Amino acid sequence: MTFRGAIWKVDGPGGWTFVTVPDALAPDAAGAWGRIPVVATVDGHTWDTSLWRSKTGEVVLAVPKRVRGRKSPPDEVDVTFRYR
Numbered sequence: 001m002t003f004r005g006a007i008w009k010v011d012g013p014g015g016w017t018f019v020t021v022p023d024a025l026a027p028d029a030a031g032a033w034g035r036i037p038v039v040a041t042v043d044g045h046t047w048d049t050s051l052w053r054s055k056t057g058e059v060v061l062a063v064p065k066r067v068r069g070r071k072s073p074p075d076e077v078d079v080t081f082r083y084r
Contacts, residue, residue: 001025001081006074007063017068018060019077021051026059027083037084042067042077048084 005019019042027036034053038061039046045067051059063077071077 002079004076004078006076007068007071008073017063017065017073019063019079021059021061021079021081027051030059038081039084041080043069043071051081 001021003022003025005022007017007019009015009017030036030051030053035050036053036059037048037050040049040061042061042063047067049062051061053059061079061081068075068077
């Protein structure tokens, strides 16, 4: 699954940065704690992680600082993921 999306940050100190998975690519079901294990690649950086189903029902991918580098909201990233 591949898409391009804008990163966004949760408000507040220490807020996490995410990219929202388009509805057409989002899985129907989630595992424990709303997580779906995947191998993700963002802008060429690959790692084992999970997609999260948010309280609002969206599926999101956390994008750590080591992956996003100097990018900050609302910069866009290229994302590929596959289920583990």
